[in-house]
Amino acid sequence: xxxxxxxxxxxxxxxxxxxxxxxxxxxxxxxxxxxxxxxxxxxxxxxxxxxxxxxxxxxxxxxxxxxxxxxxxx
Numbered sequence: 001x002x003x004x005x006x007x008x009x010x011x012x013x014x015x016x017x018x019x020x021x022x023x024x025x026x027x028x029x030x031x032x033x034x035x036x037x038x039x040x041x042x043x044x045x046x047x048x049x050x051x052x053x054x055x056x057x058x059x060x061x062x063x064x065x066x067x068x069x070x071x072x073x074x
Contacts (some may be wrong), residue, residue, distance in 0.1 A: 001061040001062065001064065001065040003022075003023035003024075003026055003027060003058075004019055004020055004023040004061075004062045004065045004066060005065060007019040007023055008023055008069075015052065016066050016069075016070070019066075020062045020066055023058070023062050024058050024059055024062050026056065027055075027057075027058030027062075028044070028054070028055055028058060029052075030054075031050075031051050031054030031055065031058070032051060034054070035048075035050060035051045036059075052066065
């Protein structure tokens with residue numbers, strides 16, 4: 001939600017769908033880098049399920065923010 005909000009504040013001329021996709025892509029890249037990092041930390045492990053949860057959370061958060069934002073402005 002915060003990534004979409006930041007993108008909309010920084011790039012208000014971009015269409016909302018582009019802001020959503022860019023924010024989700026950033027969150028997915030961050031989630032993937034976090035899982036790779038955890039693979040090298042003792043007593044931690046990288047998990048595809050954790051990465052999938054990150055992906056689903058970023059999609060739902062961005063979608064929720066855009067829907068609430070659109071509902072408030074109309």
